[in-house]
Structures are given as structure tokens and as C-alpha cells.
Amino acid sequence: MPWKSKGEKAEAADRAGARLARQATVEVAGLLGKRDMSRADLARLMGVSPGRVSQILSGDENLTLRSLAAVAEALQLDVKISFVEPKDDGPRRAHGLGDGSDAFVYAP
Structure with missing residues (x-):
């Protein structure tokens, strides 16, 4: 493996970060x-x-x-971030909380 190569965990974190960013932008577009x-x-x-x-x-x-935060401020909203234990029900994904709010949970 080349010395500049990211480790498996770093690459997984990059993919998870990209998915989380996409989910956040989908949420903003929905708003x-x-x-x-x-x-x-x-x-x-x-x-x-x-x-x-x-x-x-x-x-x-x-x-x-x-x-x-700037988007939320402009829309007069708060941003809610929660860390939760992952479920063991298959691939991880982003999903709404189901409580009528615009909050979502991302499971990488």
C-alpha cells in the first residue's frame, strides 16, 4: 500500500462524511x-x-x-445533532426521526 494511502477507517469516515453532508443538503432542500x-x-x-x-x-x-448554522439562522430554525447507538438491522443509512420534526439521524 502506498505511503500516502488512507487507512480503511479513514476512507470509511470520508464516505460517511460525504453521505452525511448529502443528507443535510437534502434536508435543507426539503425545508x-x-x-x-x-x-x-x-x-x-x-x-x-x-x-x-x-x-x-x-x-x-x-x-x-x-x-x-448560517442556513438555520436564516430560516429561523435550530440544528439538532444527536449521537445514537447503531441498530443491527442491515446497512446503515440516514432517516427521519419520525416525530414530525425536520431532524434526522445518520447511521454511517
């Missing part, structure tokens, strides 16, 4: 849809360019908590 808002509307509320909102919602694995 915009529920509110009949466009990305341009969100950009105006955030005080950023529409291009910046597109970057945030691109599903980039480098999506930051600060970016999510």
Missing part, C-alpha cells in the same frame, strides 16, 4: 420546498450570493457546521 422558497430566497436571507448557497447545497463532504 426550502416546504416553505416555497428558492435558493435565491435563501441567499437573500443569509446575505450571501446565490452561488454561495449553491456551494453549500452541493452535497460537498466539506459542508461545515457553521454553514448549517
